[in-house]
Amino acid sequence: MISRPETAVGALTVLELLAQEAPPSAFDAVVHDARAAGLPADQLTHIERARELALSVQALFQHREQREAGLNALVETARDLTLPYTLTALLKVITQRARRLLHLDMSYISFPAEREGDFYVHSADGQTTALTEGMPVPGTSGLAVDVQNGSAPFWTPDYLSDDRITHSEEVDGVVRAEGLRAILAVPLRHADSFFGVLYCADRKVRHFSPHEIALMTSLADLAAVAIEKSRTLNRVQAEIAELELDISAAKSGLADAARGHGAQARLTDMVLEGGDLHTLARVAAEELDSTVLVLGPDGATLAPAGEQPERLPDSLARAALDAHHNRRPVPLADGTWVAAIAAGAEDLGTLVVRPADGRAGFDERLLEHTARTAAIMQLMLRSTTIAESQIRDAFFDDLLAVPPGQSEQLEERARRLSIDLNRPHVVVVARPEGGAQGRALIWASSYTYRKGGLRSIRDGVISLLLPGEDAGAAAKEVSDALTPLLEHPVTVGAAGPFTGLDPVRPALAEAMRCLDALAALDCHGTTASARDLGFLGVLLGDVRDVAGFIGDAIGPVIAYDAQRFTQLVQTLEAYFDAGGSPTYAAETLHVHPNTVSRRLERITELLGPDWQKPAETLEIQLALRLHRVRGALRPYEDGTAGQPTR
Template sequence: MLTILELLAAEAPPAELEDLVRRARTAGLDDVAVSQLERAERLAVEVHTLFSRRRQREAELSALVDTARDLTLPYDLDALLKTITRRTRMLLGLDMSYITFRDAASGDSYVHTAEGHASALTVGYRVPYSSGIGDEAIGKSVPVWTPDYLSDERVRHTDVLDEVVRAEGLRAIIAAPLTFGEDAFGVLYAAGRNVRHFTVGEVSLMSSLGDMAAVAIEKTRTLERTHADVANLQSDSTQAESRLSELRRREDLHTRLVDHALAGNGLNSLVAEVATELRAAVLVLDAEHRPLSRYGTLPSLDEAEVLRACHAASKGQVPVAVTTGTWVVPVVAGSEELAVLLLHPGEPLDDTDVPLLSVAAQSLAVLLQVRRGEEAAASPFRDELFEDLLAAPRRPAKQFIQRAQRLNIDLERPHVVVVIRPEGGAQGRAASWAASYARRMDGFRSIQNGCIALLLPASDSSAAARGVSAELTPLLGQPVTVGAAGPVSSPDLVRQAHQEALRCLDALVSLDSVGAYASPADLGFLGVLLSDNRDAASFIAATIGPILDYDAQRMTELTRTLDAYFAAGGSPTHAAESLHVHPNTVSRRLERITELLGGDWLKPERALEVQVALRLQRTHDLLRRQRSGGPAAHADSPEQRSGLASFSDDSA
């Protein structure tokens, strides 16, 4: 027994203890002594195993301390994860180690770092989050292991994960959750290519590695976020200083240019100052794109491209560059565009120079507003006269005529009223254009309830509406609805024409024709309803006059046939029955009607006008017979059905 203690103290291998007991048996000792020696041997082996386990634990703890020390060093995230996987593989003596993170967007996991992989488990490889032993480890918050992954029926297998495990040749796998607080953001794996049952110490070691790795990862992430925040703050500080410098430069330029505009200098002088300050060639156009002033020579410009740039600049209220390097800048006062500034710099502008273009445009807007105020003060009576014509129709016409004569305007010549309603919030630009257009056309302008009214010397209201729409719509780049009425040759009729033009505009809106233009003459039978002057006889003559004339000249029944055809719902057969004629007769009459009215008389819009004209003609015949004491029945003779010459406003 003393020898056994000596061997144990000398940390002799268990084989020497077994050899000692074997020699004792052969020495002839009695059974009691041999039994005691065997028991002493077993106790010695247990002590030896206990010492070995403690030494192994000490080695593991030492390695764990070294690992913890390594993880406290400053790393970026990728380097840290590589250190963790390398240490894990070495401490457990396995073939590979890898870390997966959970993708919150897709719900899957992906391999972020791998150590010792052969080919399949590469960085970025995605696996279902709810499969394998990783999800179970997170759910239980403890390490989970399997001695042989593919043959272990306790594991939730998926084809995707089984295929990659098979490709790597992995058997034993252990997984520890990476958890910080309540956030389980990943899993640390270690795997071997042989079957292996993990000991309690190895499972405990894996748990400690997972805890330390999670803390180190979160620390590194926090440091990276902090560094990013510091970098952003430094960048923001630099940008703020640069921005302050830009604002000071812009303020200085704004002060100089506005002072120049208010000093009583002309537009040409201010344009020259802008060109000098910005080292550029400058051209200023009015709201209708006519040149007002220029300084220097601009390169050749594509008119269509400039027009598109003007629309874009006006819509966004920002400078817009064209392909030649020329900048288009709206000159705006409030919501009204006064002009357009075209500026071609000697050198390309950077982001800090572009806002200076708006400063130059503001100084031009100040000068143009001053000029407008001077013009308005010099001649305030034209628009006031138009507004009085609309607001005070009971004043003697002679007063208005005399006031107009003092302004060199003849109100007794034909005038038309045009009412404009711009869409999309472009009232300011439209009002500015209308003032300029009225001056060019020797007319008047007024703004009533959000609509712009023009009184223009003309004899064709349809042509006037078309001209206004054609010029204003491209300028605004927005739909413009235009109604017109007239002509009128007396101040007493201006207000009436204005009401008709408004009704035309409302009719276009009601007919879902926003952006169109029309006068009562353009609206067909609607014009009869909207107009205060237009007689129904003109509408009937324009719509079915050829048929009425044909019946009157040839004693035919085309009008009656047409009426019966519509009454029968467009059925020639039913119309023939009501007329007591053969269906072929109705067909031939309809062919003659097509020759007289044109091939489109059956289209819905035209057919409606034809039916209204027939109804008006029938009403006219009825009223005429009532006045003459005749029978109040449908006219039977062509002469009774014609009678256009006697259809007056009174008879209607």
């Protein structure tokens, strides 16, 4: 109970309670006791005033304590933000600190989305649904509009009921799902750039004080610096990692270059010491850690090294042509590499290398150097042959350019080059299509070298002068070799056989006419010679070999008549004139139909069972007419004129 003097005692009691940090109810009890004691009104007023001052001082102390706690929390947060975090971990720390700083229910951070003006939630803390992480936030609604426009904090005590905010159904749905009421949005800025928003939210209506807003703004400023530092650190780390990769690649490249230089020096020393292709293949297999195979221009194996496969890939021939044409090694699907062994346009062979265990990393430069070394060795071994090959091709061009009758010098050159045109030869022509002329020319060089022939190319047509007696068979062989390499059927014409120098140009012209005839007949991808074309060959041939055509068509019948004095040729003419009727033919010949039938059986034995097919009958009838005309114009040429017939 308060005793007298009551005012002084009451004031002292209030000071004692203030010193003891008593709760507000203790101060109210002092005033209550004074009233109960019946103190005068003026004394009671002094005691009440003392209580109010004590409560004010106590509130001031609490505010300072809260401010000190907030500042301590900011200092602690700043210290935490200096630690190395990934961006995701850093944002998680920031959202957690924001919640604890103001004792809120939820906090999250949004960043600008790819679509200009929009945002998305990157990190959140305290959420109760799965609708926040990664949630898009339209830039035209919500608190982000005001924060972005004013670059200052914006808050609302009750989001859903606040008419100042531009609402969107998407954001409002998430706010309802989370049960949020009060929301504070603070911009994340660094220097003059704005790159996100820090949100703090409570699930009850709450009015944020200036102190709380200032505290969150300071946190946002610290967070912005930390985020920018983290981004910069990530960029620097990425650049450092890239530099480390570049340095590692450079070191590896230097090591490979040093190793390649040593291997090249070893290969060069081997050449200078007189090594052969077998030594080259062995050294290359060791340096490349691979199986090595050196092939000649004809595809024959010259030098193997290492365990060779049972069979070479089917695509090897085409890859070899590509390697020669492009002057670069060509990889196959199974890991095998193919490199050209060449000197200029001259095909000296092919280098086939299969890395051990099919590994992907491969020293392509060392492969190219190995191929060049093999080319040098081939040149050393075949220098005379290569020079002769080039001279032989030049001789063929001259042979086609010099007019007939002026071949004395060519004959002398042919003797020096050991070209014997007194042997039967044929001319084969092919026109590569689809941009494959370079590949076909490389093949032709190798092919004529193997066959002992000559090659030339004019106006996109490859011409081959080859030893042989069957032009059609030579054309078929060339087509069969070129078609798989060029990946499309090749049309080939041929002419011959012939002997001597003068027939070469006419034979080439005849072969070209055959090639043009096949194109005109829409027989692309086929082969033919003048003889294969039948009567078309007689029309196309520069040398009109009528006798040869007649001999091919009905020669056995003519010979049979000459030896046995029969009338099979006459019977054939009557048979065709009668439209293929033995009865009408018998009337024309004035013999019995059975006689005609027996003669037709004999003709079948001589010409074969297919002589009455349309194509054959056409050629037989043309041969019969040519035979009759020749007999009328030159009755004594075959020595049969005046001989009896029956």
